[in-house]
Amino acid sequence: MPLDVPTVSYTLPDGVDPPSLLAYLDKRFPVIAEPGASRSYTVLDSADRRLRAAGVDLDLETGRSGPRLVLREPGGRAPLVAEVRRPRRSRYLLRDLPAGPLRERLAPIVEMRALLPLASVQVGAQLVRVLDAEDKTVARVSLASPMALGGSGEAGAVPLTPRVDVSGVLGYPKPLGRVTAAVRRGPKGGLIDARISLADEAIAAMGGDPEGIRTKVRVDLRPDQRTDRAAVAVLCDLAGMVEANLPGTLADLDTEFLHDLRVAVRRSRSVLRELKGAFPPEPLAAQRDALRWIQAVTGPTRDLDVQLLDWDHLVSGIPSERHAALAPVRALLVRHRAAAFRALRRELRGSAYREAWDGYRAFLAGDLGPTRDRPDAEQPIVEVAGRRIRKVYRRMLAMGAAIDATSPAADLHELRKRGKELRYLLELFDGLWPRAVVKPMVRSLKELQDVLGIHQDREVQASYLRGLAGELASSTGGPAALLALGVLVDRLDAEQHDARDAFSERFAAFAAADQQALVAKVFS
């Protein structure tokens, strides 16, 4: 049951300023111009702009009793507001926000991501109320002259496009129609629908990317493009993602900077491995070693992040009377995570990382040399990538078919690793084949990978938790914690068991005869 009241945003055409638009409206409607008001706020969103993708605006402004968050949704309904403390370390995590409707609305959108200040905006606005015969407000027009504020306040301000927002009032749809029709007609040829939001414009004015840090590769590939050039283009895009996520990783703003950095590195390693015939063997081996080293030094922190992100889910499945006894376990995980992160930061700030990354970037930017020892370099990417997809798919079929109830966990892990290779190939080069083919294949692969992922995560988590036993035994509350830890590990084992039970069905869908035929046909 929506209570939407639309707001339509326009930009002013050349030669029309807010006073002339006000005069134009005044001739056509009974209006009252409120005194001009100025509002300053900071645009908040996650680094990957989840709120923007959900069509939600979140501002941090100073209210009567201190800072407050204001969440606006399309439809012009009254915003959700929550009073907050000043952000610590320039970010808000969900746990920093007071319980209430605003946090509930944000939770499924931002999940574990931090809300970060992306731009500061100052808006001088004139509000015009359009009245009916009873002098009641039946539509509102806001004439805004916004500025994006740099670090030095108004001195570094960048004027943004003046905007006109026409908003309806609940229960009065007709006046809104009349006002929007009037402003579209004139003055000077009419107002133009705003194509970009004020937040996006402010972020761009301050040198940011309104789309945030991407996780999807965006490279235009042609099927007949040389494989080495196509691979380098994809690798450069992925390298940009690593660099974009590095500052947030080092500042430890949220867990997903490190996650996305590691995914970009892993995808890069996949490209180097699967398209190795496009690169000179010796420098390639050195670069693969460099990327493997980055994965290795960031791995322990990520493993512990997964433990802590999963904690509430895992604990929810064990009897509540055991929860208090588990507090030392969680405290230990937090301590281990802090130590792992310190080691990670030392490595990623150190000269070894700088040299490794500079060397990798130089490798991508440099001349790859003669093609005699790079047999795939000049081949069309569609052929080389297609060949690799077929091969990895076939390999997965063989590996999966050999897995039975007695297979060790390592076999499922190996299959998962091949699955990641296949998924990256499909996703990174998906523009080369019809989406109608790639998408269902990725979906069935993803469903298989989900099961394999749970299986492996639970294996790693259970093994790690078992390893804590010695440390726990000597701590306060240790014996009770050890007993509760046993229950927790049992739960992990049970989930791993469930994942293995689900494997056969998922693998059967992935390996279905029609899918095999499709892979053979499309990627040949």
Place this chain on the structure above:
Amino acid sequence: MKVVATYNIKGGVGKTSAAVNLAALAAHDGLRTLLWDLDPQGAASYLFRVRPKVKGGGGKLVRGRSDVTDLLRGTDVEGLDLLPADFSYRHMDLALDATGKPTRRLRKVIAPLAEHYDLAMLDCPPSISLVSESVFDAADTLLVPLIPSTLTVRTFAQLGEFVAGEVDRRPQIVAFFSMVDGRKRLHRDVVATLPATNPDDMVQTAIPAATEVELMGVERSPVVVSAPHSRAARAYRSLWDEVRPRLGL
């Protein structure tokens, strides 16, 4: 959604003034606020310049035959919407009596609005009737304006007894002094003593008898909007600041 009803068995004690001003202040504070003008006289609807008319009338509304979202009207105060009065509300007792479980009907009418509003303020007609009982059932809090006099104090005590004895789903009661004339000794004495003896049920803020409040009918706007720096507006702000935590908002 918290439901608050301004209620007193007597008329002319400042129920509507409190309802419109507190609702406006709640909206200013960013709460998504609904004001339901239950009084067939339609004073709150008049103040917000909204036609006191509900399609299908009060009978259809309490029988659940109207889509309540179609009846809402935005006001001049951003964030504050109104469910208008209708002259047919004068027969609401009869309409409620014709339904099953009449005392639960008003709660049922506003239930679908819970996802859209943080606060629903019910401005009640003066009476003690089936409508009042249905309001008591719907409300989390009864906000009771009291004119400081011996008789009013007695009426307030009767209300407490009635709610405690007759109402299944008991709302909390929060009373405040209204239309206080500081020149009258009785007013001064009652205001000075009663809150101290009823700290759970009464707040400290007293709303003065003020010309600006009377002028709301001329301005057709809450005093906190038309004269935000006036003594009366400051008193309503203080009342809201004191009441809000008790509402859990």
